[in-house]
Amino acid sequence: MPIHVDLSPSSCCLIVLLGDKRARLPFMSTIELVDPELRDALAQPLPPLTAASLTQRRANALELAGAVPKPNLPDIATDEIHVESAFGAKPIRVLTYRRLMPNEPMPVIVHIHGGGFVMGAPEMKDAENRLFASELRCAIYSVDHRLAPESPHPAPVEDIYSVFVWLHANAGRLELDPTRIGIKGESGGGGFAAGAALYARDRQGPKFAFQHLIYPMIDDRTAVRKDLHPYVGEFVWTQANNYFVIAHAGRQQVWGAGVGWAQNVVDG
Numbered sequence: 542m543p544i545h546v547d548l549s550p551s552s553c554c555l556i557v558l559l560g561d562k563r564a565r566l567p568f569m570s571t572i573e574l575v576d577p578e579l580r581d582a583l584a585q586p587l588p589p590l591t592a593a594s595l596t597q598r599r600a601n602a603l604e605l606a607g608a609v610p611k612p613n614l615p616d617i618a619t620d621e622i623h624v625e626s627a628f629g630a631k632p633i634r635v636l637t638y639r640r641l642m643p644n645e646p647m648p649v650i651v652h653i654h655g656g657g658f659v660m661g662a663p664e665m666k667d668a669e670n671r672l673f674a675s676e677l678r679c680a681i682y683s684v685d686h687r688l689a690p691e692s693p694h695p696a697p698v699e700d701i702y703s704v705f706v707w708l709h710a711n712a713g714r715l716e717l718d719p720t721r722i723g724i725k726g727e728s729g730g731g732g733f734a735a736g737a738a739l740y741a742r743d744r745q746g747p748k749f750a751f752q753h754l755i756y757p758m759i760d761d762r763t764a765v766r767k768d769l770h771p772y773v774g775e776f777v778w779t780q781a782n783n784y785f786v787i788a789h790a791g792r793q794q795v796w797g798a799g800v801g802w803a804q805n806v807v808d809g
Contacts, residue, residue, distance in 0.1 A: 571772055571775055574772070575776070583776050583777070586776075587777065589779070589781050589782070589785075590657070590659070590779075590781070590782040590785045590786075591785060592690075592785075592789075595659060595660065595690075598660055599656075599660040599661075602656065602660055602661060602662075602665060603662060603664060603665070606662075606664050606665040606666075606667065607664065609667070609668045610668065611667065611668055611671065612668060612671050612672055612675075614671055614672070614674075614675045615641075616640055616641055616675055617638055617639065617640060617641070617671055617674050617675050618638075618639050618640075618641050619636065619637065619638055619639075619671065620636075620637045620639075621634065621635070621636055621637070622634075622635050622637055623635070624703060624704050624707045625703070625707070626699065626700065626703045627699070627702065627703040627706055627707075628699045628703065630687070630696065630699065630700070630703075633684060633685065633686065633700045633703055633704055634663075634685035635663070635682050635683065635684055635685065635704055636663040636664070636667070636670070636682075636683040636685070637680070637681070637682055637683075638670045638671055638673075638674035638680065638681040638682075638683075639674065639680045639681075640674060640675070640678060640679075640680070643678075643716055645718075646712070646716055646717055646718040647678070647679055647680045647716060647717050647718060648677075648678075648679045648680070648717075648718055648721035648722070648723070648750075649679060649680045649681070649682065649708060649717050649718070649721065649722040649723070650673070650677075650679055650680070650681045650682070650723055650724070650725050650753075651682050651684065651701065651704060651705055651708070651722065651723070651724045651725070651734075651737075651749075652666065652670060652681050652682065652683040652684070652724075652725050652726065652730075653683075653684055653686070653701060653724065653725070653726030653727075653730035653731070653733045653734045653737070654666055654683065654684075654685075654726070654727070654730045655726070655727045655728030655729050655730045655731075656688070656728070656729050656730070657728065657729045657758065657778065657782060657783075657786055658688070658689050658697070658729045658732070658733070658758070658786055658790040659688055659689050659690065659729075659785070659786055659789060659790060660688065661688070661729065661730070662685055663683035663684065663685050666683065666727075667683075670683055680715075680717060682704060682708060684700060684701050684704050686698075686700035686701055686733070687700055689786070689789050689790035690789035690790065693789065693790050694790065695740075697733055698733060698736045698737050698740050699740075701724075701733060701734075701737040702737055702740050702741060702744075705722065705724070705737065705741065705747065705749070706746060706747060708722055709722060709746075709747040719747070720750065721750050722747075722749060722750055723749055723750045723751035723752065723753060724737060724738060724749045724751075724752055724753070725752075725753035725754075725755070726753075726754065726755065726757065727755035727756060727757075728755070728756055728757070728758050728778075729758045730757075731754040731755050731756060731757025731758060731759065732757050732758035732759045734752055734753075734754055734757070735752060735754055735757060735759055737749075738752050763780055763783050764780070764783035764784060764786065764787045765787070
C-alpha cells in the first residue's frame with residue numbers, strides 16, 4: 542500500500558496517503574523527528590558559534606573528548622611527533638598510532654579531525670584511532686593542523702599536505718607502505734581531506750591511495766543560500782555556524798575542495 546507524507550516547509554500538518562485515502566494529522570514538532578535516544582542530548586542547545594564564544598567552544602570540545610575512556614590495547618604504541626612544514630610554517634603536531642613489531646610495511650591513514658574548520662584537535666578521535674589502528678592493522682597519523690580564523694586557507698591544507706609528503710618520503714624508515722597511504726576525515730576534516738587530495742593532485746606529487754570522507758563539509762548551500770528547508774541545520778551544527786565559518790575561514794577553504802571533488806566524481 543503506497544504511503545505519501547507531505548513534509549514541505551509550508552505544511553501545517555502531515556498529509557498521509559494510504560491507498561486512495563488521505564489522512565490529515567497534526568504537525569509534530571521537529572524534535573519528534575529525532576530518534577528518541579538522541580533527544581536528551583539536544584535538550585540543551587549549544588551556544589551560537591561567534592568570535593566571542595569560539596574559545597569556549599574549543600575548550601568544551603576538548604573537555605568532552607577527554608572524558609572518553611581510552612581502550613587498553615597492548616598491540617598499539619602511541620606517540621606525539623612534530624613534522625616540519627613544507628611551506629616554512631611552524632612544525633605540525635601529529636598524534637601517531639602504530640602497531641608494535643609489524644611483520645611487513647604498514648598501510649597508513651592520515652586522519653583529519655572535525656570541528657567546522659575553526660575548532661577541534663586530534664584528541665577528539667583518540668579512542669577511535671587506537672581501535673582502528675589495532676583492528677585494521679595499520680598506522681594512523683592524526684594531524685593537528687592550523688585553524689581559522691587565526692590561520693585561514695590555505696594554511697590547514699598545507700599542514701596536511703606537509704605531513705603526507707613527509708610520510709611518503711620517510712616510509713622506509715617508518716616501516717610504512719608508501720603505496721597505501723590514504724586520508725580520512727569527518728565533518729570539517731572530511732572537507733580538508735578532500736581538499737588535501739586535490740592539492741596533492743594539483744602539485745603532481747604523491748597521490749593518496751584513497752579518501753574516506755565521513756559526512757564531509759563540502760557543500761556550500763547551507764552557508765550561501767537562504768531558501769533551505771527550515772529543518773536543515775536546526776540541531777548541533779546550525780546554518781548560523783556556517784555563516785560564521787564562511788566569514789572567518791574563507792569561501793575557498795569551505796567548498797573550493799568540495800566543488801572540485803564533486804566535479805571529479807562527475808567527470809569519472
